[in-house]
Structures are given as structure tokens and as C-alpha cells.
Amino acid sequence: MATFGTLSDRLTETFKNLRTKGKLTASDVDGTVREIRRALLDADVSLDVVKGFTATVRERALGDEVNRALNPAQQVVQIVNEELVGILGGQQRRLQFAKNPPTVIMLAGLQGAGKTTLAGKLAKWLKKDGHTPMLVAADLQRPNAVNQLQVVGDQAGVTVFAPEPGNGVGDPVRVAKDAVAQASRAQHDVVIIDTAGRLGVDAEMMKQAADIRKATNPDEVLFVIDAMIGQDAVTTAKAFQDGVDFTGVVLSKLDGDARGGAALSVASVTGRPIIFASTGETLDDFEPFHPDRMASRILDLGDILTLIEQAQQAFDEEEALKVAEKIATEQFTLEDFLAQMQQLRGAGSIKKMLGMLPGAGGMKQQLENFDEREIVRTEAIIQSMTPAERRNPKLLNGSRRLRIAKGSGMTVTDVNQLVQRFEQAAKMMKTVARGGTPQIPGMGPIPGGGGYGGGKRQSAKGKKKSGGGSRSGNPAKRAAENAAIASGQVPGAASD
Numbered sequence: 171m172a173t174f175g176t177l178s179d180r181l182t183e184t185f186k187n188l189r190t191k192g193k194l195t196a197s198d199v200d201g202t203v204r205e206i207r208r209a210l211l212d213a214d215v216s217l218d219v220v221k222g223f224t225a226t227v228r229e230r231a232l233g234d235e236v237n238r239a240l241n242p243a244q245q246v247v248q249i250v251n252e253e254l255v256g257i258l259g260g261q262q263r264r265l266q267f268a269k270n271p272p273t274v275i276m277l278a279g280l281q282g283a284g285k286t287t288l289a290g291k292l293a294k295w296l297k298k299d300g301h302t303p304m305l306v307a308a309d310l311q312r313p314n315a316v317n318q319l320q321v322v323g324d325q326a327g328v329t330v331f332a333p334e335p336g337n338g339v340g341d342p343v344r345v346a347k348d349a350v351a352q353a354s355r356a357q358h359d360v361v362i363i364d365t366a367g368r369l370g371v372d373a374e375m376m377k378q379a380a381d382i383r384k385a386t387n388p389d390e391v392l393f394v395i396d397a398m399i400g401q402d403a404v405t406t407a408k409a410f411q412d413g414v415d416f417t418g419v420v421l422s423k424l425d426g427d428a429r430g431g432a433a434l435s436v437a438s439v440t441g442r443p444i445i446f447a448s449t450g451e452t453l454d455d456f457e458p459f460h461p462d463r464m465a466s467r468i469l470d471l472g473d474i475l476t477l478i479e480q481a482q483q484a485f486d487e488e489e490a491l492k493v494a495e496k497i498a499t500e501q502f503t504l505e506d507f508l509a510q511m512q513q514l515r516g517a518g519s520i521k522k523m524l525g526m527l528p529g530a531g532g533m534k535q536q537l538e539n540f541d542e543r544e545i546v547r548t549e550a551i552i553q554s555m556t557p558a559e560r561r562n563p564k565l566l567n568g569s570r571r572l573r574i575a576k577g578s579g580m581t582v583t584d585v586n587q588l589v590q591r592f593e594q595a596a597k598m599m600k601t602v603a604r605g606g607t608p609q610i611p612g613m614g615p616i617p618g619g620g621g622y623g624g625g626k627r628q629s630a631k632g633k634k635k636s637g638g639g640s641r642s643g644n645p646a647k648r649a650a651e652n653a654a655i656a657s658g659q660v661p662g663a664a665s666d
């Protein structure tokens with residue numbers, strides 16, 4: 171996540187310096203802790219949280235668990251990871267649902283924190299989980315807040331209860347109370363109340379929020395915090411907790427480029443868990459908050475579990491089995507390729523998913539340069555083909571490729587490159603399906619598939635046939651041809 175980009179970079183750099191040391195001295199640990207303290211303070215983490223965090227890390231890093239460790243640097247990373255999980259709340263906390271529906275969820279927070287959009291995200295997430303949520307427009311102060319909630323509700327595909335026009339007209343307490351009764355009649359099992367925010371903490375805001383809470387007796391009161399405003403958000407949360415109280419926190423705008431200190435402070439300062447995080451602008455950019463996974467992202471250790479969950483939601487298992495069978499029987503076509511691309515797009519931002527891989531921090535430049543529109547262009551080219559052409563790319567002669575290029579708004583070169591990539595991908599998939607080792611163009615086979623010694627026999631065989639290594643004057647071409655010879659392939663044979 172972009173919010174922790176700078177913090178993640180600094181912590182990763184700090185730990186990199188430890189890996190060269192076989193044994194850590196007290197001065198090594200002190201230097202590391204000092205760098206961690208600076209990184210956290212620069213990220214706008216609460217001073218009290220930083221003091222407690224670094225003191226614990228130092229005490230554990232100087233203890234026996236590190237002295238006895240085979241790899242002290244990895245042990246220190248593990249300690250920091252565990253302590254990060256602790257300040258982020260420890261265990262994941264799920265929503266508490268009422269035994270007798272409807273479950274009432276009240277949203278509160280400052281104006282501009284993103285409550286209204288977040289109400290739609292939460293409603294859509296609950297709907298996917300089999301619930302029947304209803305949004306309630308109880309923000310009757312902010313101009314057009316009611317209209318905005320209705321638009322968001324339409325996008326999420328959920329019911330919106332909005333009996334008052336807003337813009338200063340109507341009683342929000344009565345609207346919230348009536349909404350709960352309406353939800354019971356209409357059999358909505360969750361009610362999400364969007365309340366008014368203010369530009370700052372004031373008595374009127376506190377009283378209105380307290381009155382709505384008293385009238386509806388919510389099962390959850392979620393305080394929405396803008397992760398980009400640092401310590402102000404934590405101060406506001408503390409003040410609201412003292413005045414009205416809440417049961418959990420939702421972090422909005424966690425994809426921003428600010429320092430993100432609120433995320434690392436709020437659970438410790440308020441003692442209330444972070445339950446959800448909003449990670450983008452669309453209604454699907456919303457996920458339950460897992461302290462352990464977030465700590466792993468901050469330390470650039472990846473978030474494989476979230477990546478798997480997103481993939482499972484997007485990919486149809488039955489469809490995947492059909493595709494695997496087609497690959498094994500050499501029936502994989504451009505139609506299947508298009509379906510796989512569309513499923514990949516349905517999983518969400520590819521750039522974000524790649525960012526969840528361990529070590530993604532070291533690929534920051536490549537990720538920034540990654541153009542997700544390339545998938546849209548690929549889809550346009552394939553959709554410009556006839557069904558027969560998709561099933562049999564060998565039909566694609568020059569005139570057909572020109573027609574496809576014009577129909578998709580691309581060039582003939584783009585069409586040629588797509589067909590070439592598809593053919594290479596299909597060959598690699600067939601090789602893997604047969605239990606073989608895939609041949610990467612220009613690199614020979616991926617090492618590790620043939621065991622030790624096999625390469626030498628193949629190399630000798632190749633030399634006998636070819637009469638020695640490549641004699642090309644181009645170093646890149648020479649390396650590629652030698653790799654092909656070593657694998658028993660004749661250079662150039664891959665391109666039929």
C-alpha cells in the first residue's frame with residue numbers, strides 16, 4: 171500500500187544492514203532501534219506508541235532469543251513484525267451481528283473522512299456475503315449528502331432509506347429510529363446509518379451522535395478515520411471516544427501517499443480494533459483489516475493470504491478445471507485466453523496484487539511503470555477477431571490481421587505481438603501440463619527440472635550435433651544459442 175511506502179523502504183533498508191553481521195552487539199541493536207524510531211516518527215506515529223514499541227523491540231533484541239538465533243538479523247525482523255502486529259491490534263476483529271436482526275451499524279467521523287462512500291463499500295461487501303443491508307441517510311447537514319448516498323447505494327445495488335431531503339432539513343435522530351423499524355418490516359438484516367460529520371470536534375456533533383446512538387442502540391459504532399491526516403485523526407478519535415465511544419475503527423484512504431501514522435497509532439491509543447480498511451476509490455476497494463497481514467506489507471514480507479483470497483473470489487474453480495483440461499489436450503484457444511484475462515481483471519488491480527508479493531518493494535519502479543490498460547488493449551484485439559479466428563490463430567493471414575488492427579484501434583504489429591505471446595504462453599502451458607520444464611524464449615529451460623548431471627549429457631549431445639558452441643558475434647544472441655544447444659534444442663527451432 172502506498173501509505174506505508176516510505177516507512178517500508180526505511181525499515182527494509184535498516185534490516186538490510188543487519189544481514190551482514192553474524193552476531194549482533196548492543197551497539198548494533200541500539201543503532202537499529204534508533205533508525206526504527208526515526209522511521210516511525212517520520213511516519214507520524216504517536217510518540218507514546220513509538221516509545222513503547224522501540225523499548226520492547228530493544229529489550230527483546232538484546233535478549234537470549236536473538237543471542238541463540240542462527241540468524242540474528244532474521245530474528246530481529248521477526249521481533250519487529252510481532253510488535254507491529256501488536257500495535258495494529260493483535261488479532262483480527264470481525265463485525266458483531268445481532269442475534270435478532272436487524273444488526274445496526276452506525277458510522278461516525280469528521281467531514282471529509284469518506285463516511286458516505288465507505289457506507290456503500292461496506293454495504294456492497296455485506297451483500298456479497300449474503301446479507302441484505304439498507305443504507306440510511308442520516309447526514310442531513312452537509313449539502314447533497316443525501317443525494318450522494320443514493321448514488322452510492324445505486325452503485326452498490328442496495329436499498330437507501332432517505333425520507334428527508336437533507337441540506338439542513340429534517341431530524342437525523344428520527345430518521346435513524348424510523349430506519350430501524352423500516353428495516354424490520356422490509357426484512358433487511360443490516361442497517362448502516364451514515365451520520366453527519368463536522369470540520370472539527372464540537373459539542374453539537376457529539377450530542378447528535380450520542381442521540382442517534384441512544385435512539386437506535388447500534389450493535390457496532392464504527393469511527394471512520396482518514397489515514398492521510400496523521401495525528402489529528404488520532405486526537406479526534408480519542409475525543410470522540412471520550413464523548414460518545416465507538417466499538418471499532420475503519421481506515422479510509424489507505425491508498426494515499428501520506429505517512430499513515432493514524433493506522434499505526436489508533437488501535438493502541440484508543441484501545442479499539444481496526445475492523446476494515448478502504449484501499450482505493452471504487453466500491454470494491456474495501457477489505458477486512460488483518461493486523462498480521464498489514465505488518466507483513468509494511469516490512470515488505472508480502473501478503474500472500476489476501477492475494478489468494480482475492481484470486482479465489484475472482485476465479486471460477488469449475489472454469490479453471492475446464493481450462494486445465496484444454497491445456498493438457500492442446501485445445502487452449504484465444505477464446506480461453508480472453509476469458510482468463512477477463513477473470514484476471516475481475517480480481518482487481520493487478521498492480522496492487524503484484525504489490526502484495528514478498529519483496530515487491532524492490533520492484534517499485536517496475537510496478538509504477540506497469541500499465542494495466544494493456545489488458546484492455548489485448549481484449550480489444552481478441553474481440554475484433556471472428557470466433558473461427560479465435561479458435562484457430564493459424565487463419566490469421568496478413569489481410570485478416572490488418573482488419574483486426576483497424577477494428578481494435580491498434581496496429582498490425584500489436585496484433586502480431588499478441589499472437590506471438592499467445593503461442594509462446596500456450597507452448598509453455600502444454601510443457602508444464604505434460605510434467606516438463608518450460609522453455610523461456612532466449613533463456614533455455616528453467617533450471618531445476620532435470621536434476622544434476624542431466625545438463626552435462628544434454629550439453630555433450632548438443633555439441634556433437636552442432637559441432638560446438640555458437641559463433642555469433644552478438645553476445646546476447648550467442649548466449650541464447652548456447653543455452654539452446656545446452657538444452658538439446660537446435661537454435662531457432664522454437665519458432666516453427
